[in-house]
């Protein structure tokens with residue numbers, strides 16, 4: 001295959017991401033399918049797309065130093081070609097002459113002859129230094145502006161660096177940013193009662209008894225995955241599902257709720273676990289097309305009460321209907337940047353203005369949905385404190401009928417995962433090799449009433465099982 005086909009495919013995906021707001025992974029999969037590229041070439045296109053999107057912050061800082069105009073004044077398609085070229089020059093082992101000449105060909109074909117000389121000149125300038133030398137040249141001084149330096153060196157928006165630093169601390173923020181730029185391993189989850197981890201190819205995961213790390217190959221080609229008896233699921237997500245299933249409830253344990261279920265990975269695991277205990281799961285999802293994905297995930301599963309397409313903040317079921325509930329809340333996703341290379345550039349700080357009140361409303365609704373003695377697991381794939389401890393604290397502040405319980409004890413074998421409140425769990429890509437999932441366990445107590453807490457500050461654990469942090 002001439003290399004240009006790969007670059008055309010990569011360019012087409014970058015265009016779909018920029019112009020149509022496409023998800024990179026979906027647009028990439030569609031492009032690879034359509035072009036029927038063999039695995040090696042598909043891997044090259046994947047690296048071109050993912051690396052260019054991930055590295056945009058670094059590449060734009062370099063390109064800005066090589067172009068006299070502000071980058072915003074460039075034609076968007078030309079900027080895409082320059083970023084693609086910069087990625088090949090600074091982060092791949094593509095010889096400079098090949099990276100430059102194929103970029104010039106690409107811009108000629110996709111945009112026209114006019115910008116060809118410009119692209120050639122800019123990329124020649126980029127090729128004069130390697131990546132490290134460029135970072136020294138264009139990044140702010142790390143002593144004077146640590147977040148500005150990390151934003152350029154590790155290609156994250158500055159506001160994201162600041163929020164991640166607040167969550168993980170000064171000592172580890174750079175390791176976290178570096179881990180965000182590593183492609184994640186592909187992890188499979190067997191669905192208990194429907195498949196065994198032993199029938200999945202790869203190495204067992206460290207903590208989830210149902211997970212297997214797929215060494216290589218297409219997960220869709222694994223028979224258990226193709227038949228829906230196993231799924232692709234990060235180990236962190238498996239641990240969220242397991243915490244929701246393993247939390248103690250006092251008394252009856254027959255009706256489980258997944259309040260924010262789309263697209264259904266955790267619902268599939270939970271339904272399988274529920275079936276094993278004689279319980280059944282109701283999966284709820286606000287968006288009908290995502291509820292349809294949940295239905296697909298649950299085909300052939302036992303332990304399913306039903307799938308509802310509805311707003312979880314005002315559900316149709318009676319209060320106290322469930323014995324346990326999972327709120328896998330809509331969030332910024334800043335803990336899953338490894339698998340969504342474009343996401344960091346799409347999010348804005350103001351997203352939190354809508355998300356945090358929604359997260360609080362969903363957690364409160366889940367507490368209403370379980371009976372006294374029942375358990376609620378609140379999870380996010382974000383470590384941002386406003387979405388994690390901030391939400392849990394705010395809800396406990398106004399509800400005298402809920403207590404924080406000990407999620408940490410449910411995952412006792414996982415090291416170094418203490419969350420920002422006592423008893424909560426925070427997983428990290430750089431420590432655990434998982435997405436940065438946050439997990440809190442709340443217990444519904446007997447009374448529903450206004451805030452007046454006699455048993456300690458919000459955030460202390462029931463029964464004093466952990467010190468307030």
Ligand SMILES: C[S@@+](CC[C@H](N)C(=O)[O-])C[C@H]1O[C@@H](n2cnc3c(N)ncnc32)[C@H](O)[C@@H]1O
Nearest residue numbers: 260261262263264265266286311312328329330
């Ligand atoms: C983090 S995702 C859940 C992922 C899912 N648990 C899984 O493992 O596949 C959050 C989901 O919440 C849904 N959602 C957003 N607002 C909602 C609401 N008000 N009620 C119920 N679901 C909502 C989103 O559409 C999204 O599908």
